[in-house]
Amino acid sequence: MAPSSKPRTIIIGGGLAGLAAAVRIAEAGMPVDLFSMVPVKRSHSVCAQGGINAANKVARQQGYSEYMHFDETLYGGDFLNHQPPVYDMAYWAPRIIDLLDRMGVPFNRTPEGERDLRMFGGSLYKRTHFSGATTGQQLLYALDEQTRRWEAEGLVTKYEFWEFLWPVLDEQGECKGIVAQDMRTMEIRAFRADAVVMATGGNGLIFGKSTNSVICTGGAAARCYQAGAWLGNPEFIQVHPTAIPGEDKCRLMSESARGEGGRVWVPRKTGDTRRPNEIPENERWYFLEEKYPAYGNLVPRDIATREIFWKCQEGYGIGGGRMVYLDCTHLPDATKNKLAGIFEIYEKFTGDDPRHMAMKIFPAVHYTMGGLYTVYTARDDYKGMVEGAPNNMMTNIPGLYAFGEVNYQYHGGTRLGANALLSCIFDGLFCGLSVANHVNDNVKNRADDLPEAVFDGYVKQEQDKAQALIDADGEDNPYTIGREMGNVMTDRCTVVREAEGLAKCLEEVRNLQQRFKKIRLSDTGMWTNQTLSYARAVWDMLLYAEAIVLGADARKESRGSHYRTDYLERDDANFLKTTIARFDPATGEHALEFEDVPTPLVPPRARTYGQTEQAAAGAKA
């Protein structure tokens, strides 16, 4: 049968990854339907502050190179990253910066008008480009503007305030569209497409309060998982050591506060309720400086995170709670002025001025390294991927792709600062072409030629699920269940993990799944019902949480952000492997499998920056 209309693609998500993909696919001449729960300009990518890495000309003259960027990313990721995609990302980075520059991103400038650079963690070179204190916002806006241009030309159609519910698969198991719900009218309908790109970001909300935005539930990924897509490395979650705990979320406090001399301490007396400036010097415990005299407050992220976590578990947190002081009050005025930007954020949300009052901080879940499992075609020499190969960043479901934070590639065991924005844009630009090629060259059965009944069936399935939630007449409350899930996941499955705690966590998550079956929604209307949308996400998060805990339990080693007190060493013989999780909808069971990570270019070496640290500190102590 002749194709009845032009092939189209669907992109779910308008963060950096989704917008970069929209621009690239539209440029290839293919129409794009772009779905997002919020106007794309308000996507979570807007939150990134720090910057974006690339070996540009200045860094290169200091001895830095794309190869070093590649190597640092593997080293940072504890060698769990696949090497060919990381290689390409590092070598494309300078070109991506140039492109963003041409799009008009107001990067900070040197007196001569060149793009300025700053230092960032995990590198000895200045290689991070930035735009004031709002790099993510500036990059997102530039891509939003280019997308709007394609929208004006008629190649991109936006569906904002639409929520992705389920992928539509044909009899061959290929992805042919989606079912989505209008968040205002609550209409549920199907959309046809010859390829679908998931660019739905991370899952921080599974841990309750994180540094993520409120729609970062991982719900979209969890729905693909339940529909047959695999997860890769779900247990890998990054926790940032210094965030400002709030009633509604944790806001990031930049590392530069410690870089400039900020000191971390707790009162020596547990449960001390005095204000920080009323506590005399000899009753303060500078526990990082005491335990790590060499590096003090500047120990690597994961060590700082664990020490702060442990102090609070021992009851030394401020007022017995989960917070420690990050003190900048002693710094000279000139230094304080340098930190004005981040002090402002703290003051805006707490009402306290860090110049005069020690800040209260605690670690918070920040980034999802794991995500939907994807494949790619490596070049013969493994130095990168074959450009335009149709399967680059495709999931195990033909025609279903994963780009950006929801993709498990690039960052391995932990992510280096300022590498996420890069990986998102790289996915969109580099692999966008793969999507277009797949649709043009590989797709035999066009979505438009499928019978209506296929789509109607999926729509019915989603309508029934929504109706079941609306009709539920139990006692429990989805918001309460969501909160309890966040608490137990944060307690047992973030900074430090061990078998017993994980077993309890799993039990608790499964309990919550049972309780979810007896909920009642406080809004049963069919107009902008935000409670329905949230409740649906809670169920998906509970399933995703289970996969995270199972992965964390099965990985009996410590690597990157995954730290087991009962298995302290990295174990390459058994675990230089990707965790693959599969879900069986018939039984509701998760099945785990480990797949070797090939290391064709750089053989794994010990990740010593943490260990030398401890050894040096230990020798002195």
Place this chain on the structure above:
Amino acid sequence: MIAPGEQKTITFRIRRQDKQDAQPYWEVFELPYRLNLNVISCLQQIAENPVTKEGRQTTPVVWDCNCLEEICGACTMVINGTVQQSCSALVDKLLEETGGGDIVLEPMSKFPVVRDLWVDRTRMFENLKRINGWVPIDGTHDLGEGPKESPEQQELRYGLSRCMTCGCCLEACPQFLLDNDFIGASTIGQALYFNEHKTGAVLADERLDVMMEPGGVNDCGNAQNCVKVCPKEVPLTLAIAKIGRQTTKRAFRYFFAGR
């Protein structure tokens, strides 16, 4: 600052509306006081337990938000009469301002209400399309760096680029109405933003043409309410002045040269 202990509860008076054309009504909620709350964390508590002060079960209040750190622009509403972001509206500060009185939440009045505190700001995004709000690059191919720029120029453009399409400036503007066609301060700021970029300036005339249509920059009455409420300190006065001058020049060119 209200010391803990004095304040036991917080009262929220919320203007609600079920649909765009429905009659608005008020509901009052009482929450236990705690230190360091913001308005959104209170709305979250109400969502979890939507019971009014009188003890009547109701539906959760609907509002728009995402980042919770005053950078996405979603959560704008009118709080105690002042338009602002609800995520960065601290309860302790509001209580201090009112001496512990009620906190009143209303939707912005210059946009159609979707439900409760959620309004439809499509007009703002459509206006960005109208002014060709982009830099017309040739494509995503590797064509080297963008134009060089002085730190001063970067600072100007960065200041304009921080606009998060929140709508505060429009809510406060006497000229911008629910049912007129004034383009509004934020879009004027964006027109300047793109005109100030070397490649963006290629479309400067097209942008100025839009600014010269009815509803363009000439409809601004220079009341400067906009700049006072902008949470991102976007240099709106400067933008209005500059775009005003650029349109005057363009009008002259039309008059004398016919283009």
